[in-house]
Amino acid sequence: MKRNDGRKPEDLRELEIEAGVLENATGSARVRMGKTIAVAGVYGPREMFPRRLQKNSQATIQLRYTMAPFSTDERVRPGRSRRSQEISMVAGNALEAAVFTEDFPKATIDIFVDIIQADAGTRTAAINAASVALADAGVPMKDLVCSVAVGKIDGTYVVDLAGKEEDASACDLPIAYMPSMDKLTLLQMDGNITKEDIKKLLELARKACLKINKAQREALKKRWLS
Amino acid sequence: MKVQDEFIRRLASQGKRADGRKFDETRKIEIIERPIEKAEGSALVKIGRTQVIAGVKLDVGEPFPDRPDEGVLMTGSEFSPISYAEFEPGPPGKESIELARVVDRGIREAGALDMKKLCIKKGEKVWMVFVDINILDNYGNLLDAASIAATAALSNAVFPALDKEGRVDALAPKTKKKLPLVFKPIACTSYKVGDMLLLDPTIDEENASTARLTVTSRDDGNLCAMQKGGIDGLTTDDVMSAVETSIKKGKEIRKLIK
Numbered sequence: 001m002k003r004n005d006g007r008k009p010e011d012l013r014e015l016e017i018e019a020g021v022l023e024n025a026t027g028s029a030r031v032r033m034g035k036t037i038a039v040a041g042v043y044g045p046r047e048m049f050p051r052r053l054q055k056n057s058q059a060t061i062q063l064r065y066t067m068a069p070f071s072t073d074e075r076v077r078p079g080r081s082r083r084s085q086e087i088s089m090v091a092g093n094a095l096e097a098a099v100f101t102e103d104f105p106k107a108t109i110d111i112f113v114d115i116i117q118a119d120a121g122t123r124t125a126a127i128n129a130a131s132v133a134l135a136d137a138g139v140p141m142k143d144l145v146c147s148v149a150v151g152k153i154d155g156t157y158v159v160d161l162a163g164k165e166e167d168a169s170a171c172d173l174p175i176a177y178m179p180s181m182d183k184l185t186l187l188q189m190d191g192n193i194t195k196e197d198i199k200k201l202l203e204l205a206r207k208a209c210l211k212i213n214k215a216q217r218e219a220l221k222k223r224w225l226s
Numbered sequence: 227m228k229v230q231d232e233f234i235r236r237l238a239s240q241g242k243r244a245d246g247r248k249f250d251e252t253r254k255i256e257i258i259e260r261p262i263e264k265a266e267g268s269a270l271v272k273i274g275r276t277q278v279i280a281g282v283k284l285d286v287g288e289p290f291p292d293r294p295d296e297g298v299l300m301t302g303s304e305f306s307p308i309s310y311a312e313f314e315p316g317p318p319g320k321e322s323i324e325l326a327r328v329v330d331r332g333i334r335e336a337g338a339l340d341m342k343k344l345c346i347k348k349g350e351k352v353w354m355v356f357v358d359i360n361i362l363d364n365y366g367n368l369l370d371a372a373s374i375a376a377t378a379a380l381s382n383a384v385f386p387a388l389d390k391e392g393r394v395d396a397l398a399p400k401t402k403k404k405l406p407l408v409f410k411p412i413a414c415t416s417y418k419v420g421d422m423l424l425l426d427p428t429i430d431e432e433n434a435s436t437a438r439l440t441v442t443s444r445d446d447g448n449l450c451a452m453q454k455g456g457i458d459g460l461t462t463d464d465v466m467s468a469v470e471t472s473i474k475k476g477k478e479i480r481k482l483i484k
Contacts, residue, residue, distance in 0.1 A: 082323045082326075082327060085323050086323055086324050088320070089324060090453075090454070096457045097459050183460060184459055184461070184462070185454075187439065187452055187454035187460065188454065189449070189452035191335055191450065192336070192444070192448050192449075192450050193448060195447075195469050195470065197449075198465070202462050203462075206462075
């Protein structure tokens with residue numbers, strides 16, 4: 001099966017990762033997956049305000065996901081939507097799994113992700129970028145969290161859905177994954193599929209994540225070791 | 227709090243729960259159909275001491291431009307401060323938004339409602355279905371309770387009467403015509419406590435859990451929505467086990483809905 005952009009079913013879109021793209025942020029990264037572009041900036045670990053929200057024995061991870069108004073065909077209304085609040089929460093949780101939060105009691109690590117162009121897979125691009133930005137900021141982590149969405153189009157399992165494919169797919173199943181521990185830290189699905197589909201899709205997604213993980217490491221090496 | 231969490235995790239590692247249930251054993255589920263006369267459809271769901279009420283209201287409105295011949299579904303939820311000491315009044319928090327969105331996706335992606343049959347005049351007038359979920363008493367497992375309540379309310383909902391101009395006549399008696407419900411989606415959430423997965427946690431078990439996976443199934447055993455929550459990671463085996471449990475429990479729970 002050939003996809004409409006010429007990819008094979010197991011191919012990722014063109015993947016570009018750059019670490020250290022912002023001056024002010026403690027750490028930052030830009031990730032492009034096809035036409036989807038995410039920029040992540042990490043501030044902290046820094047003091048958590050208001051103080052009553054501090055956690056005594058660990059740091060708080062706060063992620064804010066925002067889509068730029070110009071990022072899609074139809075303008076996105078600025079401000080927080082229900083969708084962006086949900087994505088902020090699940091993406092934050094997906095990354096927190098990897099961070100040694102107990103190293104920074106009472107602190108906060110703020111992650112801001114701006115989607116400056118959206119063509120499906122924005123939450124996965126956001127997590128991939130945020131993960132590199134956390135590492136770029138020197139935050140101690142168990143692993144680089146990597147993320148991809150998989151689907152099923154005309155009976156074929158496909159990796160890293162692009163904009164038009166998302167509508168054609170029987171499901172949209174994004175995951176975030178920590179390869180070293182073989183653990184899924186984000187998992188969502190909407191669509192209509194069977195148990196066997198889920199098993200095969202997870203297998204495919206984990207394989208694709210390994211490729212992303214490699215690219216994330218390369219980006220960090222390029223920034224810090226060359 | 228921490229001591230209690232430790233206690234619950236240790237019990238789980240020994241294969242036990244504080245109330246003596248098995249890991250895949252739910253508390254007693256009770257569905258009270260149509261407790262709200264004024265709503266088009268409603269259901270009060272009790273799971274043990276957890277109580278959630280869902281109400282369905284219908285209105286006539288304009289379709290979305292990209293789906294001119296389909297009705298509109300909107301799902302909201304209110305974590306009322308009446309239900310839990312830690313719920314505060316104010317705009318919906320992220321947990322409340324997540325719950326409503328997960329229930330909404332279950333209904334939408336299952337194709338539970340035949341949206342085309344909710345079209346009155348293409349491009350101009352369609353039925354808008356509002357599902358609102360109110361939490362009355364939080365003793366754990368709100369997501370599953372909310373999903374059961376929403377599906378039960380949709381399955382007993384009827385169309386309201388229209389006036390001469392084609393607007394909803396709220397004061398007239400409702401019709402007897404039921405909503406075009408094709409499937410009954412049921413969400414079932416597995417909670418990770420220690421290394422074990424268990425169903426239908428009490429509030430204490432829920433607080434001691436480090437991750438959860440909600441899986442929504444349809445009558446035909448297909449899966450239509452999944453959502454992981456919590457910080458901890460899940461293995462593929464965890465996921466497949468939660469999927470199997472959801473298919474099995476969905477069948478049992480669906481029988482309770484009229």
